[in-house]
Amino acid sequence: AQRVTQPEKLLSVFKGAPVELKCNYSYSGSPELFWYVQYSRQRLQLLLRHISRESIKGFTADLNKGETSFHLKKPFAQEEDSAMYYCALRSQGNLIFGKGTKLSVKP
Amino acid sequence: NAGVTQTPKFQVLKTGQSMTLQCAQDMNHNSMYWYRQDPGMGLRLIYYSASEGTTDKGEVPNGYNVSRLNKREFSLRLESAAPSQTSVYFCASSLKQATNEKLFFGSGTQLSVL
Numbered sequence: 001a002q003r004v005t006q007p008e009k010l011l012s013v014f015k016g017a018p019v020e021l022k023c024n025y026s027y028s029g030s031p032e033l034f035w036y037v038q039y040s041r042q043r044l045q046l047l048l049r050h051i052s053r054e055s056i057k058g059f060t061a062d063l064n065k066g067e068t069s070f071h072l073k074k075p076f077a078q079e080e081d082s083a084m085y086y087c088a089l090r091s092q093g094n095l096i097f098g099k100g101t102k103l104s105v106k107p
Numbered sequence: 108n109a110g111v112t113q114t115p116k117f118q119v120l121k122t123g124q125s126m127t128l129q130c131a132q133d134m135n136h137n138s139m140y141w142y143r144q145d146p147g148m149g150l151r152l153i154y155y156s157a158s159e160g161t162t163d164k165g166e167v168p169n170g171y172n173v174s175r176l177n178k179r180e181f182s183l184r185l186e187s188a189a190p191s192q193t194s195v196y197f198c199a200s201s202l203k204q205a206t207n208e209k210l211f212f213g214s215g216t217q218l219s220v221l
Contacts, residue, residue, distance in 0.1 A: 006149075009147070034209070036210075043111075043212045043213065043214050043215075044150075044197065044199075044210075044212040045211075045212065046209040046210070049209070086149060086150065093157065094140070094152055094155060094165065095152070095210060096152075096166075097142075097149045097150040097151070098149055099147060099148060099149035100149050100150075
């Protein structure tokens with residue numbers, strides 16, 4: 001069955017520290033993976049997608065098919081990165097979301 | 108450009124009452140979706156409409172109905188609300204239900220069923 005697992009409900013780091021939000025997936029076939037972010041009082045929005053191999057707001061995510069992972073990383077966290085982050089997998093045309101990880105960046 | 112607009116933003120219902128959540132998009136998108144967001148559960152797909160004139164069940168469709176009124180509008184109806192339907196509901200749209208298309212989300216409807 002297709003599944004997205006985000007093992008951490010809450011991740012708390014200090015400003016300037018590296019951050020890694022974990023995402024593992026279960027999917028038979030070639031996965032299409034995304035990270036969505038929801039800042040406080042804002043709409044859920046796309047952060048990045050693996051197919052684009054892009055870096056948005058300093059975040060990157062690399063698809064590791066061997067480990068079935070798509071972890072989101074940033075070398076130096078900023079306070080404005082505090083938000084809810086969702087990993088998502090496209091399955092049969094629709095997105096399956098993980099349960100989300102709340103990132104809190106402390107000053 | 109309003110994007111995806113949902114109404115109402117907040118609603119309190121009594122068990123057994125009915126209501127319709129409205130959603131409209133002005134981006135000429137073909138596909139529209141309804142999700143619910145619950146603490147510790149993430150976002151779960153209720154129903155979707157891949158294109159005008161079609162609707163399909165998602166992961167958690169029980170207790171809900173939808174109508175794709177036209178290309179712009181996709182409504183979600185609760186015929187007999189239950190406390191288990193207390194949640195935040197998000198409407199979303201995408202150009203098409205296909206590879207790499209990103210979803211645009213509405214601002215959400217916070218629903219409480221007492």
